[in-house]
Amino acid sequence: MSVESTLASHGITLPEAAAPVANYVPAVITGSLLFISGQLCLDKGTVQAAHKGKLGASISIEAGQEAARLCAINLLAQAKTALGDLERIKRCVRLGGFINSTPDFGPLPQVMNGASDLMVLALGDKGRHARTTIGVAQLPLDAAVEVEAVFEIA
Amino acid sequence: MSVESTLASHGITLPEAAAPVANYVPAVITGSLLFISGQLCLDKGTVQAAHKGKLGASISIEAGQEAARLCAINLLAQAKTALGDLERIKRCVRLGGFINSTPDFGPLPQVMNGASDLMVLALGDKGRHARTTIGVAQLPLDAAVEVEAVFEIA
Amino acid sequence: MSVESTLASHGITLPEAAAPVANYVPAVITGSLLFISGQLCLDKGTVQAAHKGKLGASISIEAGQEAARLCAINLLAQAKTALGDLERIKRCVRLGGFINSTPDFGPLPQVMNGASDLMVLALGDKGRHARTTIGVAQLPLDAAVEVEAVFEIA
Numbered sequence: 509m510s511v512e513s514t515l516a517s518h519g520i521t522l523p524e525a526a527a528p529v530a531n532y533v534p535a536v537i538t539g540s541l542l543f544i545s546g547q548l549c550l551d552k553g554t555v556q557a558a559h560k561g562k563l564g565a566s567i568s569i570e571a572g573q574e575a576a577r578l579c580a581i582n583l584l585a586q587a588k589t590a591l592g593d594l595e596r597i598k599r600c601v602r603l604g605g606f607i608n609s610t611p612d613f614g615p616l617p618q619v620m621n622g623a624s625d626l627m628v629l630a631l632g633d634k635g636r637h638a639r640t641t642i643g644v645a646q647l648p649l650d651a652a653v654e655v656e657a658v659f660e661i662a
Numbered sequence: 663m664s665v666e667s668t669l670a671s672h673g674i675t676l677p678e679a680a681a682p683v684a685n686y687v688p689a690v691i692t693g694s695l696l697f698i699s700g701q702l703c704l705d706k707g708t709v710q711a712a713h714k715g716k717l718g719a720s721i722s723i724e725a726g727q728e729a730a731r732l733c734a735i736n737l738l739a740q741a742k743t744a745l746g747d748l749e750r751i752k753r754c755v756r757l758g759g760f761i762n763s764t765p766d767f768g769p770l771p772q773v774m775n776g777a778s779d780l781m782v783l784a785l786g787d788k789g790r791h792a793r794t795t796i797g798v799a800q801l802p803l804d805a806a807v808e809v810e811a812v813f814e815i816a
Numbered sequence: 817m818s819v820e821s822t823l824a825s826h827g828i829t830l831p832e833a834a835a836p837v838a839n840y841v842p843a844v845i846t847g848s849l850l851f852i853s854g855q856l857c858l859d860k861g862t863v864q865a866a867h868k869g870k871l872g873a874s875i876s877i878e879a880g881q882e883a884a885r886l887c888a889i890n891l892l893a894q895a896k897t898a899l900g901d902l903e904r905i906k907r908c909v910r911l912g913g914f915i916n917s918t919p920d921f922g923p924l925p926q927v928m929n930g931a932s933d934l935m936v937l938a939l940g941d942k943g944r945h946a947r948t949t950i951g952v953a954q955l956p957l958d959a960a961v962e963v964e965a966v967f968e969i970a
Contacts, residue, residue: 532778536756538755611799645763645798646770656794
């Protein structure tokens with residue numbers, strides 16, 4: 509089953525990839541690696557109120573996981589635009605997860621699992637990645653989560 | 663026009679690359695990739711008072727953009743030292759932007775544009791990169807901005 | 817002298833590599849690169865009280881350096897598990913250092929030196945890496961330090 513069919517079977521349709529808002533690009537291919545810019549938890553083109561703010565303050569762990577999941581969906585949308593076809597993905601190599609959090613919010617990995625679980629749901633074993641999760645002081649648009657990715661491609 | 667001529671036409675001379683201050687190196691080449699250590703907004707060898715502190719507190723967006731621009735200039739200075747000749751750069755693959763910011767400072771991307779714009783000014787289309795921008799709790803020397811880079815090289 | 821013999825001569829035995837706690841893996845090999853997930857300052861399988869909390873508050877610089885050193889040891893433990901043999905490492909390409917710190921803690925690089933020094937102790941000149949050090953709002957398990965790595969391998 510293709511990646512997009514798998515996503516569809518779980519009720520997920522990839523959104524149109526967000527356009528860059530400055531002098532950078534959403535994705536760069538170098539050799540067999542695809543680097544994708546940090547993706548915010550955009551939903552229908554905007555960061556919804558439910559996914560704004562800090563874990564440990566205004567955002568619940570569940571809302572944070574949903575935000576992380578949206579970041580992963582947006583990474584795949586960017587990969588599709590860059591590659592033409594998600595079947596070219598051989599492996600998700602690395603995810604970098606940035607959680608907008610208060611200085612005392614501990615369960616950062618649980619939040620990031622929203623992104624990791626989506627990547628494995630979409631790609632199966634090819635979706636199992638190295639990852640780094642940190643809690644940051646602030647993110648663009650006061651988004652709750654931002655995730656960047658490196659993929660190996662064919 | 664060469665990268666350095668282009669920079670010169672905009673009044674920019676690359677500084678001498680900063681020496682590492684510990685058991686690490688400014689740049690590592692692996693295959694066709696050049697990884698450059700995070701560069702602070704050093705100007706004449708030091709972080710000037712105007713580029714110290716946090717966005718959202720003591721630093722204006724304009725000063726932050728200037729700090730980000732200095733980081734990009736320092737990345738190119740390190741690339742020149744590592745490569746001998748900036749013409750070996752085929753592409754700026756990725757910039758990672760770290761903005762020293764208060765927990766409520768939103769316009770992180772605008773600050774980081776100071777680095778992205780300089781990279782495109784210097785390298786043209788080869789300078790268009792994937793990027794990730796986050797707001798962090800603190801940076802070395804209380805610098806306002808730190809930027810790291812991956813380049814593809816010939 | 818092998819990497820492990822060198823470590824042993826300094827009284828360091830690599831621990832068993834920590835298992836992943838979610839839908840990700842400790843390490844991914846792509847081409848000649850080995851990406852290792854961010855490693856916390858685990859000691860005997862847990863983050864000891866001495867290595868929990870923020871630099872600038874409950875943790876001294878010396879304890880932070882020790883935490884960073886533990887992260888580097890855990891990175892090598894993961895590399896050994898991924899590679900079978902640490903002699904396959906040709907170069908430590910990059911370390912990303914994340915220091916759990918208060919907004920006013922300046923000496924981030926000194927803390928990160930605990931990781932850099934260990935890498936050079938273990939690998940000699942092959943251990944000299946590009947690095948980025950930032951102070952973050954929070955880390956998983958309230959760990960004082962997290963470090964991620966990219967290695968070039970044979």
